[in-house]
Amino acid sequence: MxxxxxxxxxxxxxxxxxxxxxxxxxxxxxxxxxxxxxxxxxxxxxxxxxxxxxxxxxxxxxxxxVIATVMGDRSLQGFVDAGMAGSIEEVVAILEQQAIPLGRRGSAEDVANAALYLxxxxxxxxxxxxxxxxxxxxxx
CATH class of the missing domain: 3.40.50.720 (NAD(P)-binding Rossmann-like Domain)
Known part of the structure; x- marks a missing residue:
């Protein structure tokens, strides 16, 4: 179609x-x-x-x-469960400071804007x- x-x-x-x-x-x-x-x-x-x-x-x-959503937080919980961090908030802080050059998690709107472009x-x-x-x- x-x-x-x-x-x-x-x-x-x-x-x-x-x-x-x-x-x-x-x-x-x-x-x-x-x-x-x-x-x-x-x-x-x-x-x-x-x-x-x-x-x-x-x-x-x-x-x-790394997107700030419920599903994203569930994914980060795996690092807590593996003993790599004490909380999801700690995982987020590490990611934002060390692993994401823009220094923040993305939003659902960021992803939607990419899809809108396509x-x-x-x-x-x-x-x-x-x-x-x-x-x-x-x-x-």
Missing amino acids: MKAEGRFGKGGSIINMSSVVSQVGLLGHSFYGASKGAIASFSRHTAVEFASLGYGVRVNSVHPG ACDASSYVTGIELTVDGGYTAM
Whole structure:
């Protein structure tokens, strides 16, 4: 239905949600990281396939880093459970001071803005990318 010659007639944009855990190893996240890596790979392959077939449908993936959400806090709890920190707040302080160059966790709005860019015409020549939204975490 999204194909340029399909019902809607102008192509489209598919945005798959992955994670920086697909790009870096993280304690206690092997299965999660593998599943997110599969999403990234699927997105690249589908982007090439759809472009090669002339569908006019772009496919990209968004890779959030440490985001201030309930799910994000659950993930950080693993460091507390492993005895690496005394509390989630301590984990956050360490990350913000030592591991995230921008010095803060991201917000759901940060991730939504990245997806909005990929969804709009401003990214009409963008397909097959992994858009990392992590405050510089994976750059270190």
